[in-house]
Amino acid sequence: MTTSAIESREFRYTSPEGTTLVSHLALPKEVKGSVPGIVVCPEWWGLTSYPKQRAEELAALGYAALAIDVYGDGKVTDQASQASEWMSDMLANQELLMQHAKAGLDMLAAQPEVDANRMAAIGFCFGGKIALDMAREGFDLKGVVSFHGNLSPKLPAKAGQVKAELLIEHGAADSMVSMESLEQFRQEMDAAQVRYHVDVYPGAKHGFSNPVADDRARLNGIDLGFNAQAAEQSTEAMLAFFKRIFG
Numbered sequence: 001m002t003t004s005a006i007e008s009r010e011f012r013y014t015s016p017e018g019t020t021l022v023s024h025l026a027l028p029k030e031v032k033g034s035v036p037g038i039v040v041c042p043e044w045w046g047l048t049s050y051p052k053q054r055a056e057e058l059a060a061l062g063y064a065a066l067a068i069d070v071y072g073d074g075k076v077t078d079q080a081s082q083a084s085e086w087m088s089d090m091l092a093n094q095e096l097l098m099q100h101a102k103a104g105l106d107m108l109a110a111q112p113e114v115d116a117n118r119m120a121a122i123g124f125c126f127g128g129k130i131a132l133d134m135a136r137e138g139f140d141l142k143g144v145v146s147f148h149g150n151l152s153p154k155l156p157a158k159a160g161q162v163k164a165e166l167l168i169e170h171g172a173a174d175s176m177v178s179m180e181s182l183e184q185f186r187q188e189m190d191a192a193q194v195r196y197h198v199d200v201y202p203g204a205k206h207g208f209s210n211p212v213a214d215d216r217a218r219l220n221g222i223d224l225g226f227n228a229q230a231a232e233q234s235t236e237a238m239l240a241f242f243k244r245i246f247g
Helices: 049-060 080-091 094-109 126-136 179-191 213-220 228-246
Strands: 006-014 020-028 035-041 064-067 114-124 143-147 165-171 196-201
Touching: 006 049, 006 094, 020 049, 020 094, 035 049, 035 094, 035 126, 035 228, 049 064, 049 114, 064 094, 080 094, 080 213, 094 114, 094 126, 114 126, 114 228, 126 143, 143 228, 165 179, 165 228, 179 196, 196 228
Parallel strands: 035 064, 035 114, 114 143, 143 165, 165 196
Antiparallel strands: 006 020, 020 064
16 A cells, blocks of 8 residues: 655644643645545543544545544543543533534534545544534544444434534454443444444454553553454555545
8 A cells, every 4th residue: 555755743732622632633745636535533541642543644644633632632541540530520411422523523624624524533532422423413524433432322323414424443352342332332223323444453452552551551450352363354445434435
């Protein structure tokens, strides 16, 4: 697959209620016309190097990508207790969470290199939930990809409201997001007549796409695990999905 040079930078903006969000913008260096924009929603650790890396990989393939700060002030941690506290605070005020996600989407769509009619969102773990809830809210997205994401809804999808097509990349050995949760997700999306596809990777644990998942598991005593095969296959599935939905 051909890759190109990129440019990336810290990207600061303010959400409607006044939070300073410190995100990471990555663009192809030479843009002819306008390119699709992809919002990258991070794991509960915050905007660490991993979502930034994923944004830069997308930029190298010709997309404009914004790895978004959802907590504010660019906060990051490697401690599950702190991450859980921050995530719980956001889940207790999901309107605020969606405001932060929408602010990132709007800022990316407004960039001169970006085709605002060809937008998508991807997310990892907590970020998978954020991206899926963006779709459930009816944000102007062509597609959403969730990698080992929390599938529980802020509010269940309603028929006619979801504009995005969804791609779910799930690990069969994920002890944090059960196969029962996946079945409930299928039922939710079937009821709302949403277009979606699910890939399940045998033996893959929660966090399977992130190369530091094993280190985080050891540090925090939680059930995460990197799976190189699932990581590669899920990335290939995402890129094929984007190629199809963006035309």
